[in-house]
Amino acid sequence: MTRVRVLAVALTATAALLAGCGYDATPLPKPKGDAGSSPAPAATPVECTNPTQSYDPSNDKAAAVKQLTNKGRLVVGVSGDTYKMGFTDPTDGQLKGFDIAFAQAIAKALDVTLDLRVISAAQRIDMLKNGEIDMVARNMTVNCDRWAQVGFSAVYYNATQKVLVGSDEAEKYTGPASLAGKRVCAPTATTSVANIKKIEPDVIPVEAANHTGCLIKFQNSEVDAITGDDTVLAGLAAQDPYTAVPQQEKLTDEPYGLAFNKDDVALVRFVNSVLDQMRADGRWTGIYDEWLKPTLKVAATPPAPVYGR
Incomplete structure (x- = not known):
């Protein structure tokens, strides 16, 4: 299957807009505890059950x-x-x-x-x-x-972790075992990376800065699937008709x-x-x-x- 970069124009436009919107130019707040402010009492440690x-x-x-x-x-x-x-x-x-x-x-x-x-x-x-x-x-x-x-x-919000694959692979997907030996992308420093490796140890994890980076890798045939929260994957699938979130059991619960x-x-x-x-x-x-x-x-x-x- 040839994957079309349907997001190329939108991503380029978004990057340009971000550069021009001034988000990066937002003044950095002063670190907490600067002179002139009274630090709030620290929270009492509580066992996390x-x-x-x-x-x-x-x-x-x-x-x-x-x-x-x-x-x-x-x-x-x-x-x-x-x-x-x-x-x-x-x-x-x-x-x-x-x-x-x-x-x-x-x-x-x-x-x-x-x-x-x-x-x-x-x-x-x-x-x-x-x-x-x-x-x-x-x-x-x-x-x-x-x-x-x-x-x-x-x-x-209560999200769940799932998997996105190519639309031509959706009917063949039967669960995490289908990902054994395959390259699966998730953003760096997210729970998704550790979760998918724990659930299917034979997955080849590939990290990107964000899910858009994972989608670009997918479109370039650098990965075979993307894993993440259902909220995020649904948004990716809405942007690229060559992807799909197949019917599947959730991998994990992801309370936001x-x-x-x-x-x-x-x-x-x-x-x-x-x-x-x-x-x-x-x-x-x-x-x-x-x-x-x-x-x-x-x-x-x-x-x-x-x-x-």
């Missing part, structure tokens, strides 16, 4: 705003090329998607300016720890290893949380209160129906929050 468990919600906006690195600004790390989750619309150069909508809602609730920073998956934790950003809204899976480094909101500096507990608590409101007033469903339902083609309900950390 349930990674989806977050802090009880609070409506204390003042305490949350006080933990922002820069006064009056919520700096959020997002994806710029994950179609339907966080991507740059080539028609107007604006960042849009499911994750972007949550970042917008939280900045509005805090009554502060929203600054979006396009980052890679590999940058998420270090940028939070260094105080360069206040929050990550970039399809980030909550797990105990990550809780040791950062803090998380309650789960705002909004991530924060580990010490910013007041900010996490306030965000949890905003997420509660969004579940109750229908905003969550509206965001899902706009961004994910058209590609995933299934109805969804908000995940029930788990508190008490």
Whole structure:
């Protein structure tokens, strides 16, 4: 099969728009703990028995705003090329998607300016720890290893890990065993890489900076399949008609949380209160129906929050 680079024009346009939109030029926030600011008390370490468990919600906006690195600004790390989750619309150069909508809602609730920073998956934790950003809204899976480094909101979406293959291979795919000896791509520093290798040890893992990089490798016949969250793979398949996400059992559960500096507990608590409101007033469903339902083609309900950390 000859794979056509159907994304070549769109990717080129997106790259050009990113270069011209000023995201890279966003002033770097001052690291947490700079002179003139009083450091917030560190979060008390809690044994991680349930990674989806977050802090009880609070409506204390003042305490949350006080933990922002820069006064009056919520700096959020997002994806710029994950179609339907966080991507740059080539028609107007604006960042849009499911994750972007949550970042917008939280900045509005805090009554502060929203600054979006396009980052890679590999940058998420270090940028939070260094105080360069206040929050990550970039399809980030909550797990105990990550809780040791950062803090998380309650789960705002339950994704699952699956596999994307060529459309002519979809009917032949019978599960992870079909990938033995094949080159499977996933972004660096994601749980997808370790998961697929654990599930099928004979997979040949290939890493890329992001899923768009994996798609380009696939189109160039450098890999045989791509693995990742169903939300991301559905977006890739929507962009390239020579790919498909076959009917399959999920490989893993991938609960998404909004991530924060580990010490910013007041900010996490306030965000949890905003997420509660969004579940109750229908905003969550509206965001899902706009961004994910058209590609995933299934109805969804908000995940029930788990508190008490």
